[in-house]
Amino acid sequence: MVAKKIIIGIAGMPASGKSLVADYIEAKYKAQRIHMGDFVWNFLKKRGIRPSEEMGSMVGLYLWAEYGDIPISDWANKQVKKSKAKIVILDSIRTPEEVTFFRRQYGKNFQVVAILAAPNVRFERMRKRARFGNVPKITFKMRDDDELIRGVGDVMVSANYEIDGNKGKASVKKQTEKIMRSIRGK
Template identity: 35%
Template sequence: MLICVVGMPGAGKGEFVKVAREEGIPVVVMGDAVRREAERRGMDVGEMAKRLREERGMDAVARLVEEDVERELRRAGVVVIDGIRNPEELEYFRDRFGERSVIVVAIHASPQTRFERLRIRGREDDPDTKREFEERDERELGFGIGDVISRADVMIVNERVSLPEFREKCRMVIRAILRGDPDDLPGGFDHLRVPD
């Protein structure tokens, strides 16, 4: 089973990933593959993401991490994929691993909340200014991330909650997914919503 976590930068995907790891689930971070390729080519990460998709197609990053995903699936039977950015990547995984084997979890937070989080996080590719933040959002939306978010099986809202509360929401969702077939849940995952 693949649990694909998606969300705009700063929404809380990293915390979801930490909880997944605490639950013993291996994680493949698509952005790490882009960062490695950017470093290899001496390019900016954002430009590298764009270039990869221009050169190799919109599912390029999914293909870059496929071996990692397969290895972790063989080892653990479940893997979290962090960082799907477009419908083509999602479809690549669904085609490769089976429609019912892929669950999409979207993490949502407002732009203002995300901007503040990114400023605090301070990763190399995080924006320093509101303008840089907006440009990054536009780039992400241009990749098609909004389409993937709209197709999510589960939406977790990460707004006006403490970090421990958000992490508990993540844990509840992960455990619900791991309990079995989505049809075992009332209404399936399409109707599974974690309380605000």
């Protein structure tokens, strides 16, 4: 009997700790990670547009408003099906429609984990990592608003599991391990 894949959707506001959780699961469980944002980055690259936080956010919002979640969900699902890993992580799942799509595809084998962190904690993290330079508070707020417009708050509220991302890396890893034991039924 072939074991079915476990699909884990990771949701959270920017800089909440999604990457820490995904990195942990990827390393410890040899999971494959599919970053939902790669669809947007690939869209930009194909058109010769230089990636930036703002451009990624604008194009992502445009694609979502124009086409809905179908292109991103279809793309991610193709990656899941190609994967040979027993556990696949959908990093940065953002909309209730994406959750519905994957629940229809994978049933109970699809679980959503929400990472919760206070805005001040997230802003400080974003400021420290500064992928594309210094992040003004207004940019941080606008990015949060974009995420909430898409429905990430609804995804987080309906998640199967929650992780408190305010308490530091060791705590997040411990919480992640407990969730993974539950998901894997061990």
